[in-house]
Amino acid sequence: MxxxxxxxxxxxxxxxxxxxxxxxxxxxxxxxxxxxxxxxxxxxxxxxxxxxxxxxxxxxxxxxxxxxxxxxxxxxxxxxxLGLLPQSPLAPEGITVADLVGRGRHPHQGIFSRWSREDDAAVAAALEATQTTELAERAVDELSGGQRQRVWIAMALAQQxxxxxxxxxxxxxxxxxxxxxxxxxxxxxxxxxxxxxxxxxxxxxxxxxxxxxxxxxxxxxxxxxxxxxxxTEDCVRAVFGLDSRVIVDPVSGKPLMLPIGRHHAEAPVPAEA
The missing domain is CATH 3.40.50.300 (P-loop containing nucleotide triphosphate hydrolases)
Structure with a gap:
């Protein structure tokens, strides 16, 4: 912990x-x-x-x-x-995935400290957790949007x-x-x-x-x-201006919101699990 x-x-x-x-x-x-x-x-x-x-x-x-x-x-x-993954992060042009994820270790670097085995392990673990290990040597700007998002998450994880x-x-x-x-x-x-x-x-x-x-x-x-x-249905209406039905998700046991569109207002609503 x-x-x-x-x-x-x-x-x-x-x-x-x-x-x-x-x-x-x-x-x-x-x-x-x-x-x-x-x-x-x-x-x-x-x-x-x-x-x-x-x-x-x-x-x-x-x-x-x-x-x-x-x-x-x-x-x-x-x-x-405290680490942050912003909504639209920008990577330096040409930077590789490994280098970008490695930047998550900068807060742990002192003025005279060098890159350590602990840093290597943190980056490797972050790449593995986000399934981006095979992308390590590729340039970030060559990746798809989904791949880039996973790489940014890896950098946040490497910050530990x-x-x-x-x-x-x-x-x-x-x-x-x-x-x-x-x-x-x-x-x-x-x-x-x-x-x-x-x-x-x-x-x-x-x-x-x-x-x-x-x-x-x-x-x-x-x-x-x-x-x-x-x-709740009242909260969804107040916050989103949307009519809905909220039931219990049969998988998670958490609330599940079902939006009601104009063309489905009369559709039957599933019973709660």
């Missing part, structure tokens, strides 16, 4: 230019758990994650890691505890932080690889106790894999807690 760290947002207000995206938000991330943040487009999901990783300074309020404001912490110190923030980690991945990535993150959480916070668009995947679900609506938390309490 990793050490327990606390990550909280207190009276957080965020925005870009004259536009306010999040205002007066309070959030406590459960330590050692998987938290999924969901919400409609422009609800503030990515903005919140950017601030929690200190990429975006707050207009008011603060984000605290173990009681310390993240925006006042030295960058390298923060990076040894106790907290990991991921903005849409399943982007560009087909259904099979989406499940593989989410299973991988679950294994990391269960095996090492890594606290994981991820933004997901797929409500059903969020409910299936999260221990704690946060639903954002127009920059405010509409509901937060156990997925069975958050993913």
């Amino acid at each position: 990793t050490a327990t760290h606390t990550l909280t947002a207190q009276d957080l207000t965020l925005g870009y230019g004259e536009r306010t995206v999040i205002e007066g938000l309070d959030l406590a991330v459960p330590a050692g758990a998987i938290t999924a943040i969901v919400g409609a487009n422009a609800s503030g999901k990515s903005t919140l994650l950017r601030s929690m990783s200190r990429l975006l300074a707050p207009r008011a309020g603060q984000v605290l890691l173990d009681g310390r404001a993240v925006h006042r912490m030295p960058a390298k110190e923060l990076a040894r505890t 932080t106790d907290l990991l923030l991921l903005d849409e980690p399943t982007t560009f991945l087909d259904v099979s690889h989406q499940i593989e990535v989410l299973d991988l993150l679950t294994d990391l959480n269960r095996r090492r106790g890594t606290t994981i916070v991820m933004v997901l668009h797929d409500l059903n995947l969020a409910a299936r894999y999260a221990d704690h679900l946060v639903a954002l609506e127009s920059g405010r938390i509409h509901a937060a807690g156990d997925p069975s309490a958050v993913l």
Whole structure:
């Protein structure tokens, strides 16, 4: 198990230019758990994650890691505890997969320290976990979107932080690889106790894999807690403006959202398992 760290947002207000995206938000991330943040487009999901990783300074309020404001912490110190996979990362032109994943080890390098066997092992393990070992010598810009996404996840894993923030980690991945990535993150959480916070668009995947679900609506938390309490028909209607039926997933036992389209309003709804 990793050490327990606390990550909280207190009276957080965020925005870009004259536009306010999040205002007066309070959030406590459960330590050692998987938290999924969901919400409609422009609800503030990515903005919140950017601030929690200190990429975006707050207009008011603060984000605290173990009681310390993240925006006042030295960058390298923060990076040894908290890792981030942003929504649209950019790789230097021509960089190989192995070199990019190796950059995840930079927070652990001192001024005079050299690359170690521990670094080699961390990179190898990250490549293996994301099934990208065979891509190690290829240039990142030659890869497909799905392959690149797995490589970026490998870099985040190589960083070996106790907290990991991921903005849409399943982007560009087909259904099979989406499940593989989410299973991988679950294994990391269960095996090492890594606290994981991820933004997901797929409500059903969020409910299936999260221990704690946060639903954002127009920059405010509409509901937060156990997925069975958050993913309700009323919540889906309020947050997404969508009529739905929520039943129990017969496989996971978690809530399963079935959207109701205009042409299916009269369709029969499956009984709960």
